[in-house]
Amino acid sequence: MDHPAEQTFKEPTDNKTRAGLGKFLRPNTPYDSFMEAQGIPIYRDIGVRRVQDLPRKPWKRMGGNGTFIQLLGTEGLWGCYVIEVPGAGALNPEKHLYEEQYLVVEGRGTTEVWVEGHPKKQTFEWQRGSVFAIPMNATHRIVNATSSPALLLAGTTAPNIMNNFGSEDFIFNCPYQFKDRFDPDASDYFKYKEEVTPDPVRGLAMRKTNIIPDVIGCELPMDNRRSPGYRRIEPHMAGQHFYMWIGQHETGRYSKAHAHGSAAVLICLSGKGYTYTWPAKLGTHPWEKGTTEEIRRQDYEPVGMVSAAPMSGNWFHAHFGASKEPLRLTAWFGPNAPGRERGRPGEKSIDYGAIDMKDGGTAIPYNEEDPYLRKEFEETLASVGAKSRMEPVLYEKSY
Numbered sequence: 001m002d003h004p005a006e007q008t009f010k011e012p013t014d015n016k017t018r019a020g021l022g023k024f025l026r027p028n029t030p031y032d033s034f035m036e037a038q039g040i041p042i043y044r045d046i047g048v049r050r051v052q053d054l055p056r057k058p059w060k061r062m063g064g065n066g067t068f069i070q071l072l073g074t075e076g077l078w079g080c081y082v083i084e085v086p087g088a089g090a091l092n093p094e095k096h097l098y099e100e101q102y103l104v105v106e107g108r109g110t111t112e113v114w115v116e117g118h119p120k121k122q123t124f125e126w127q128r129g130s131v132f133a134i135p136m137n138a139t140h141r142i143v144n145a146t147s148s149p150a151l152l153l154a155g156t157t158a159p160n161i162m163n164n165f166g167s168e169d170f171i172f173n174c175p176y177q178f179k180d181r182f183d184p185d186a187s188d189y190f191k192y193k194e195e196v197t198p199d200p201v202r203g204l205a206m207r208k209t210n211i212i213p214d215v216i217g218c219e220l221p222m223d224n225r226r227s228p229g230y231r232r233i234e235p236h237m238a239g240q241h242f243y244m245w246i247g248q249h250e251t252g253r254y255s256k257a258h259a260h261g262s263a264a265v266l267i268c269l270s271g272k273g274y275t276y277t278w279p280a281k282l283g284t285h286p287w288e289k290g291t292t293e294e295i296r297r298q299d300y301e302p303v304g305m306v307s308a309a310p311m312s313g314n315w316f317h318a319h320f321g322a323s324k325e326p327l328r329l330t331a332w333f334g335p336n337a338p339g340r341e342r343g344r345p346g347e348k349s350i351d352y353g354a355i356d357m358k359d360g361g362t363a364i365p366y367n368e369e370d371p372y373l374r375k376e377f378e379e380t381l382a383s384v385g386a387k388s389r390m391e392p393v394l395y396e397k398s399y
Contacts, residue, residue: 029076030166031159041067047275047298047306051082051153052105059083063092073262073310078242078334079158080265085109085150090143097171098161099240100154101133102126102142103215103267103330105303107150113140115177115184124190129216129269131330132190133237135182137174153267153303155332157242181239196221199234201339202351206234215246215330216269216302223247225354226255226319228394243337248328252389254320254377257284257369258353259362261313263336268300271325274380275306276373277317284316284357284364287372316364320377324386367395 012019028036035042040057048054048069056065065084074080079098085091085107108127114120115138125145126132134140144150161171183189190211199206205221212218212235220231229250234243246269249255259280266275278286278295286292298306299322308331309315321327339349355361357368366374374395378388393399 029159029163031076031079031162034158034162034168035068035070038066038068040065043067043069044072046072046277046296046310047300047304049298049300049304051303051305052151054082056082056084061092062094063090069305071265071305071307071310073307073313074265074334076159076163077263077336078160078332079156080154080332081156082151082153085142085144085152087144087147087149090141093139093141095137095139095172096158096161097137097165097174098156098158099133099136099238099242099335100156100158101131101237101240101242101244101332103153103155103303104128104130105151105153107144107146107148109145109150110143111140112143113138113182113184113190115139115182116175118184120184122184122189124211126211127213129214130212131215131235131237132211133240133242135210135238136178136240137176138178138182155242155244155334157335160335178239194219196233199236201337204234205232206236208236210238212246216328218246220246220248225351227253229253230255241335241337243333243335243340244330246328246330248326249319249321250389251321251324251326252381252387254373254390255318256356256366257316257318257364257373259314259316260309260338260353261336261341262307262309262311263313263333264308264331265333266300266306266308266319266329266331268302268304269328269330270302271321271327272299272301272323273319273321273327273329274299275308275317275319277306277308277310277315279311280314280316280362282316284368285370287370316362318369318373320373320380322380323384365397365399366390367397367399 040059054067056067059066069080104126113122193209223230223232227249232247234245275298282291308317352361356363356365
């Protein structure tokens, strides 16, 4: 941090005075300064109803119109932006030392991926609802196949890398090839793989594939951890540490409220819904107690976003469908996956967000939640011509 030349350090002259300012403004991180230097908007809030509605401005480095999205609580944990690909055009080729994945919001086209010194390019097609990952430090170019603009939402580990190295020249011009992550001769590298295996940490459904052609309609295995009938898959893409999952709540059912640290951002894929989030210090019944000042609500539809545990984390949050369709979401965490929290290797842990509080987790059982949540959910469904399927047995203590 630079200090004005006229400022000098003032050493305390007695035992009662403390050194320093006491109160101060947070300085920019290298990633903050990078975003500001790009000349495009930076959106900071708890969420957004539709990323399509965010203002976009020309982004010279990328070759399209874009805006950064830095939802509250994700600062320094991972980065996000939306980019518009010109109709019948393409973005500029680029490569970088941070991980990157894309969700196609609108349009269809192709992506070319290659490494310097290798004659072969990998090319694959994408459409609305496709998700694909860019191999680390591989050169890539995104091409629009139609005369109308295409819109893509990107998640990156750029803040993690930029804040660590602090050198844009190194990050964007490093020649190193990550051969363990990308083989340019592998003809099936960007072929969708449907096989489901258990993830090695929590044993949840995982699919190792570098592209998903349609996250809106792809099959999801039964999970049941968040709500009855809940379905879920974890894609593991391009050898990345960028963690994500895709989940779906049945129409008429909602997730248990649960708490964890910041990083998770939910993105609506289909249906409409809303999320309530509040600091865990307010307890499980903030509406009943009248302590609602810090409760935040975010409504969303495809493609809206919400930071599930904003600010400093440890916030309860619950997700509710608000349409006749099932609510399908994808959650992006950057490299901050459950099971990767600080601790000793081999130390026992639990899937705390999916385990009830009485059993040592952070999930609030339906019978112990604030009654306001159920009441409003039923009223919301009735207003759109849908019915609640939250059977009375779900609120019994023995459930």
